[in-house]
Amino acid sequence: MKKYSKIKLIPIFAVLFVLCIVSGVRTLAYSKSEYYSKVFRIWGLNTHTLADTAPDTTGYLLLLSSEFSTSTFKLQDRNVIICDTSFGYSNFFYCNSESVNVFNGTAIKTGLCTSVGQIKTQWGDIYIIPESSLYVPTKRDEIEIFIKALTRFSRDVESGVNKTVSPDSIKQLAHPSIFEISAYSVSILLLVSVLFKPLKKVVSSKESVFRKETFINLYREIERFSRNHRWILIYLFLGMIAFLAPVFIGFSYKNRGTLDLDYVMRFFISSLDVRVFSRPQETFKFIMFYYTSALVCIVLLLVTPGLINIIFLSINKVLNRKLNKNFAKYSLPTLIFLGFILSVFYDTEKVAMFLYVILFSIVYLCYLTSKSKLRVTYSVREKVSLLLIVILASIIEMGYKSYHPVKDSNYVLEPLIGISDQHAYFPYSKDYGKNALFEEYLIKPEHPLFLDYYLVYHPRLSKIQNKNVSDFENTGNYIILNSELNDISKFLVNNFEVLDNLKHSLSMNFGVKNLDFSLSSQYILKIGFDCSEELDPKTIYLKVFYNSYKDDVSEEVIPLINFPGCKAGMRVIEYRLPVKVDFIGQSNIIFNILGVTPSSIKSISFYKDNKFVPVIYFTYDKDAKIFLTDISTGDLITNYSFKEISERTFENELDSEFDLSEIINEFIKDKLLRNPFLIWFDSNTPIIVEKNTN
Amino acid sequence: MFLGFMFKNIILGGLFALLFVFYLFPVDLFLEKLLGIDIKKTYLLGLTLISLFIILCVFKLVPIFNIFITFFIFGSFLVGFSVDEKYMYTLALLFLGLTVLFVILKLSSLAEYTSTLCYLCMVLGIIRDLFYEKVFKN
Numbered sequence A: 001m002k003k004y005s006k007i008k009l010i011p012i013f014a015v016l017f018v019l020c021i022v023s024g025v026r027t028l029a030y031s032k033s034e035y036y037s038k039v040f041r042i043w044g045l046n047t048h049t050l051a052d053t054a055p056d057t058t059g060y061l062l063l064l065s066s067e068f069s070t071s072t073f074k075l076q077d078r079n080v081i082i083c084d085t086s087f088g089y090s091n092f093f094y095c096n097s098e099s100v101n102v103f104n105g106t107a108i109k110t111g112l113c114t115s116v117g118q119i120k121t122q123w124g125d126i127y128i129i130p131e132s133s134l135y136v137p138t139k140r141d142e143i144e145i146f147i148k149a150l151t152r153f154s155r156d157v158e159s160g161v162n163k164t165v166s167p168d169s170i171k172q173l174a175h176p177s178i179f180e181i182s183a184y185s186v187s188i189l190l191l192v193s194v195l196f197k198p199l200k201k202v203v204s205s206k207e208s209v210f211r212k213e214t215f216i217n218l219y220r221e222i223e224r225f226s227r228n229h230r231w232i233l234i235y236l237f238l239g240m241i242a243f244l245a246p247v248f249i250g251f252s253y254k255n256r257g258t259l260d261l262d263y264v265m266r267f268f269i270s271s272l273d274v275r276v277f278s279r280p281q282e283t284f285k286f287i288m289f290y291y292t293s294a295l296v297c298i299v300l301l302l303v304t305p306g307l308i309n310i311i312f313l314s315i316n317k318v319l320n321r322k323l324n325k326n327f328a329k330y331s332l333p334t335l336i337f338l339g340f341i342l343s344v345f346y347d348t349e350k351v352a353m354f355l356y357v358i359l360f361s362i363v364y365l366c367y368l369t370s371k372s373k374l375r376v377t378y379s380v381r382e383k384v385s386l387l388l389i390v391i392l393a394s395i396i397e398m399g400y401k402s403y404h405p406v407k408d409s410n411y412v413l414e415p416l417i418g419i420s421d422q423h424a425y426f427p428y429s430k431d432y433g434k435n436a437l438f439e440e441y442l443i444k445p446e447h448p449l450f451l452d453y454y455l456v457y458h459p460r461l462s463k464i465q466n467k468n469v470s471d472f473e474n475t476g477n478y479i480i481l482n483s484e485l486n487d488i489s490k491f492l493v494n495n496f497e498v499l500d501n502l503k504h505s506l507s508m509n510f511g512v513k514n515l516d517f518s519l520s521s522q523y524i525l526k527i528g529f530d531c532s533e534e535l536d537p538k539t540i541y542l543k544v545f546y547n548s549y550k551d552d553v554s555e556e557v558i559p560l561i562n563f564p565g566c567k568a569g570m571r572v573i574e575y576r577l578p579v580k581v582d583f584i585g586q587s588n589i590i591f592n593i594l595g596v597t598p599s600s601i602k603s604i605s606f607y608k609d610n611k612f613v614p615v616i617y618f619t620y621d622k623d624a625k626i627f628l629t630d631i632s633t634g635d636l637i638t639n640y641s642f643k644e645i646s647e648r649t650f651e652n653e654l655d656s657e658f659d660l661s662e663i664i665n666e667f668i669k670d671k672l673l674r675n676p677f678l679i680w681f682d683s684n685t686p687i688i689v690e691k692n693t694n
Numbered sequence B: 001m002f003l004g005f006m007f008k009n010i011i012l013g014g015l016f017a018l019l020f021v022f023y024l025f026p027v028d029l030f031l032e033k034l035l036g037i038d039i040k041k042t043y044l045l046g047l048t049l050i051s052l053f054i055i056l057c058v059f060k061l062v063p064i065f066n067i068f069i070t071f072f073i074f075g076s077f078l079v080g081f082s083v084d085e086k087y088m089y090t091l092a093l094l095f096l097g098l099t100v101l102f103v104i105l106k107l108s109s110l111a112e113y114t115s116t117l118c119y120l121c122m123v124l125g126i127i128r129d130l131f132y133e134k135v136f137k138n
Helices: A002-023 A032-042 A137-157 A169-173 A176-194 A196-204 A212-228 A230-256 A261-270 A274-278 A283-319 A325-345 A348-371 A380-403 A485-494 A496-501 A660-669 B002-024 B027-035 B041-058 B064-082 B085-104 B108-135
Strands: A060-064 A078-083 A087-089 A093-095 A100-102 A106-109 A115-120 A125-130 A412-414 A423-426 A428-430 A436-438 A449-451 A454-457 A463-468 A477-481 A509-517 A523-530 A538-549 A552-563 A572-578 A585-594 A601-608 A611-613 A616-618 A626-630 A636-641 A648-651 A677-681 A687-690
Touching: A032 A060, A032 A078, A078 A087, A093 A115, A093 A125, A100 A106, A100 A115, A100 A125, A137 A552, A176 A196, A176 A283, A196 A212, A212 A230, A212 A283, A230 A261, A230 A283, A274 A283, A283 A348, A283 B064, A325 A348, A325 A380, A325 B002, A325 B108, A348 B002, A348 B041, A348 B064, A380 B002, A423 A428, A423 A677, A436 A660, A449 A660, A454 A463, A454 A636, A454 A648, A454 A660, A485 A496, A485 A509, A485 A538, A485 A552, A485 A585, A496 A509, A496 A616, A496 A626, A509 A601, A523 A552, A552 A572, A572 A601, A660 A677, B002 B027, B002 B041, B027 B041, B064 B108, B085 B108
Parallel strands: A060 A078, A078 A125, A412 A436, A463 A636, A477 A636
Antiparallel strands: A087 A093, A093 A100, A106 A115, A115 A125, A423 A687, A428 A677, A449 A454, A449 A677, A463 A648, A477 A626, A509 A585, A509 A616, A523 A572, A523 A601, A538 A552, A538 A585, A601 A611
């Protein structure tokens, strides 16, 4: 048995491991015609290109119009021509990447924005599709519907023979729509099989379903199932874990290079993310979701009945105690007294947890006292004694507090830089203890000095302000700390004038001032892609930020282009792409192009109704600490942070030495620093600072 | 900030003082005479306790989640204190064994965790041994 299982399992694990690796392998580069042929095959149409060595001649020959000038070939019975250049064919049609004009054939309107030409010649049938219908996402949806209809038509024509269009049945199974529908069926099947009996009862019951008994019965049913099938569930759990472990281990080795349990745990939790339903095309994640959910259900089935039993037993045990009278007599006043002292003389935030414990204890003791009908009585002498103790203790505590106020002496002084060397390298991350403050550390910085998100010293400007970016004013000297591109873009929509300081020749991020979006106008983004870069077919998105209402900034992500890849020998390929946003009105607009590297873009220009609209490009470096610095004259500088910071102002003497520890200690007392916090200078290179020991 | 600090202290301290007075002295009888309605000591204590809970929640001294955690820890302690101490000692022994096993397997972080659990179970068992009869009737 052992031997058999070993033989069987090794190939399975190997296949699983290979699948894991393969799923993450980058797509290899395609030529444009190969890419479109692949897309058409996904949609069900059997196509082949000139480059195919063993084409299925019963299918469609897919050609780019640009290939007519570079290759010699014969048209086949059925052809699809994609017009990526201006092209005319005898007296039959003329097309370019945007449209097709048919002179001797039919123009088929495939949707609101697209049309396809169909001609029948002596050499064969030809469908002509302008390329923009395939790379502009909204048009592509319409063409997809048309191609699927054409596929069905082609199959019907093939005299009822049920021929599989795609030879790869696994790919066909993994096709999102098929998979999605089958996933629904599997879900329903699983749910029905688990809840068959309760469902049957619900359906056959003549009384109302929403009664307490229904839910109790449902729980009992689950409990009975779990008890009766305990061993099956345990074996199933172990089996599923054995199957899942190699997948997780494979991923851990692939992505981390080692077995990282933390990564495995995070991977497991992320595989339970229900948002996978919004991305049905991610088949592997979809399967993982079902698998891990099933595993969690099995664990719950195994654990829940026992856990609920223990909870009820525990509650029963705790609530059915009989309190000792003597204990009840003194514990309650003691607890109340303790609560009083803590809440009056201590920082409530620090003792809050104790206060809760005291309250829970008082409630519990009160419950037991009243339940066991204990008559706790106090003589006048006892009452007076208790009251006197409270008053006396309060006076002592008050006196102690006034003579020993909380002082710095509670803190322990430590060296700021824990090395004996007089030179320190910055940026420096400092971890500090609960009551730690730092010994004097005198330096003379030559660059602006920051503590986390606070500017604390500037070598040329003596007055420093720290503010949140929401209070930004485009006046005087300022520094804006860096943040996520989203935060920066939103900020720029409301402070467009800042872009004047950021102008760049070309960037994937750019803004248009006061753009008027209206339904009647047409907005086009013209992008030139650099084909010398290795550009694979992919969907490229455009993120648009605009002022929806007053200072509120809305963002929208729209698919910009289904990039088909570059044609061999091409240097730059340019596309005119329509931009449609769900916004009508005038606003400063910030655009971010997503899904492509900056070096692969050669040109970007924006048009409204075919008129050029000037844009301002700006650079964004996610690794930079400072987004923008604007310093002219004056002695005041304001540091703006995207993180929530407390408004702090400093005034430093520029010629004297600066005690770094003094300001850090102040920040620690006011709880303004993270732990560890970062001491850093505005410099691209690490800074060596000499500590002054005089 | 200082005023805020004082305000919270005064309110909470005042409520605890009120609880103390309600518990020890027959305020219920005094109020009954004063208002002419039936008032029980339990009502006064209950109301003050509820007010304390509400005030603590309103002040947001700790996140709500932490309150549940505190309640859970308190409940676990009570359960541990109520059950037979043999359970605690057996669990302590089990965790001790696991600690040794994890040390041998060089899973030091897990060993540290189980050793803490062993220590907690032992302490709970000892506390139960020492104080159970003083707190509860058998």
